[in-house]
Amino acid sequence: MKFYSPLKNTICGVLTAGLLAVPLSFSAVPSPAAEADASSLIGAAIGGIAAHAQLNAVLRKYNDTDEGRQEYFQEMKKQLGVNEDYALNHQLDRIMTNLTAGIGAVDPSIYKKPYHYFINNDKSFNAFCTLGHNLSVNTGLYQTLTNEDEIAVVLAHELGHGQKDHPAKGARRSLNMQILGAATGTQAGAVMAAVINNRNITKPMEREADALAFDYITHTDYNPGATAAVWQRVLDLSKSQPSSFQQFLSDHPADSDRRDTYVRRLTQYSGGHVTNSDGIVKVNTKVFTTPAAVGGMSSRERSYFVMGNLAAAYHNGQNKQEVTVDGNTVRMGNQPIMTCASGDEPADTLAQRLRQIK
Numbered sequence: 001m002k003f004y005s006p007l008k009n010t011i012c013g014v015l016t017a018g019l020l021a022v023p024l025s026f027s028a029v030p031s032p033a034a035e036a037d038a039s040s041l042i043g044a045a046i047g048g049i050a051a052h053a054q055l056n057a058v059l060r061k062y063n064d065t066d067e068g069r070q071e072y073f074q075e076m077k078k079q080l081g082v083n084e085d086y087a088l089n090h091q092l093d094r095i096m097t098n099l100t101a102g103i104g105a106v107d108p109s110i111y112k113k114p115y116h117y118f119i120n121n122d123k124s125f126n127a128f129c130t131l132g133h134n135l136s137v138n139t140g141l142y143q144t145l146t147n148e149d150e151i152a153v154v155l156a157h158e159l160g161h162g163q164k165d166h167p168a169k170g171a172r173r174s175l176n177m178q179i180l181g182a183a184t185g186t187q188a189g190a191v192m193a194a195v196i197n198n199r200n201i202t203k204p205m206e207r208e209a210d211a212l213a214f215d216y217i218t219h220t221d222y223n224p225g226a227t228a229a230v231w232q233r234v235l236d237l238s239k240s241q242p243s244s245f246q247q248f249l250s251d252h253p254a255d256s257d258r259r260d261t262y263v264r265r266l267t268q269y270s271g272g273h274v275t276n277s278d279g280i281v282k283v284n285t286k287v288f289t290t291p292a293a294v295g296g297m298s299s300r301e302r303s304y305f306v307m308g309n310l311a312a313a314y315h316n317g318q319n320k321q322e323v324t325v326d327g328n329t330v331r332m333g334n335q336p337i338m339t340c341a342s343g344d345e346p347a348d349t350l351a352q353r354l355r356q357i358k
Contacts, residue, residue: 055172062131063168064113069132073116076134081121083139088119092137095152099159102219107163115162129158130167144237146296149226149305153213160212166205206253207261214265218315224266225308228276231259232301263304270311273319279303283310286357289350292343309337323355330354 061068083089096117103110115133122138129135135158145151161167218224235255253261267275275282279300280290288310291302313319313335321333325347329339332354340347 059131059168059172063165064132069116069134072130072132073134076120076130076136077118080136083119083121085119088139088142091148091151092117092119095148095155098220098222099152099156099216102156102216103159103163105219106215110159110163115159127154127158129162131171133162135159135162145230145233147226147229149222150230150233152220152222153217153226153230156213156216157209159216160209161201161205163212164205164208166201166209170201170205203253210253210258210261211265214262218269218312223305223308224269224311225304225306227304228259228262228266228307229301229304231255231262232298232304235259236298236301259304263307266304266307266311270314273314274307274310276303276307281306281310283354283357288354288357289338289345291338292341294341294343306338309335313337319358323351323358325351332358 062072063069096115100110100115113133115129115135117135117137120136120138123140123143124138125140125144127135127137127141135155137155141151141154145154214224214227217227223229238255263276273284275285281288281303289306291299291306293299294302310332313332316335318333318335324331328341328347330337330347330351337354338344338347338350340350344350
């Protein structure tokens with residue numbers, strides 16, 4: 001969701017050990033005065049070159065080698081703590097297995113660099129992917145999300161960051177700027193503080209990860225409508241818990257923009273047949289239903305799941321099959337569309353309407 005470096009000891013000790021091992025890289029570089037002569041400028045340049053070489057070597061180790069990735073991962077677990085809850089870890093294993101297969105369908109490189117992952121003890125709403133395809137989910141995320149499809153969307157987004165190497169690119173860009181600052185006298189402590197506190201992931205990277213998450217989810221059995229539903233849930237909860245979601249405002253696209261972008265993708269995925277206007281699900285421009293709020297899920301959040309099922313049905317050709325009712329569930333061919341609950345119209349009514357407009 002957001003990338004940051006949670007490992008102060010690792011960043012300052014392990015990751016920067018190589019950088020700080022050569023004093024010339026940072027603090028030993030002279031601060032050029034206004035009348036700096038050629039030799040001082042050359043010294044600064046040499047220091048910058050040494051720092052860049054150290055930076056690249058350290059990032060390669062912790063981002064690309066099995067030994068370095070595992071070392072970083074173990075340090076993450078040591079510093080963040082590990083939640084051993086059986087049910088949550090079993091679910092996380094299942095999600096990661098499903099997402100790995102989904103990603104592998106469009107990007108087989110995932111099998112060359114498998115992800116390490118665990119649930120940490122942080123109570124805030126977050127998950128993050130960092131160097132070396134190391135991923136962690138905050139315990140607090142499960143206090144906000146209980147639907148597995150929505151959790152899968154969040155993790156698909158993080159895996160999008162990993163597949164595009166955003167954490168390493170962000171760290172390299174930030175450190176390169178600090179190396180440049182070192183040539184004008186920036187102290188090593190200030191350099192590393194900037195790395196620790198800078199999440200380094202840009203809004204274009206966030207949008208790319210969102211787009212990838214949709215592609216990944218649509219290659220799994222998860223409901224593609226969860227891509228929009230999860231951001232509707234965040235919007236709904238942020239009204240009553242604004243402080244819990246404040247952290248994403250500055251370095252992420254707006255939650256409503258993310259939701260609406262996914263709604264447009266769902267319409268495209270359906271071949272233009274399915275739309276959603278403020279929670280009203282339409283098929284071929286005709287109103288199909290406005291789902292009721294159920295079990296802590298708002299009407300609008302739930303509408304995106306119905307939209308996702310319909311989009312999948314059209315995308316996979318199930319719209320050419322018969323619309324049937326199985327108990328309280330309306331189906332289009334093999335695709336479940338909606339399971340009716342208290343407050344919804346009867347399943348038979350919805351099935352008849354869908355037959356007429358599909």
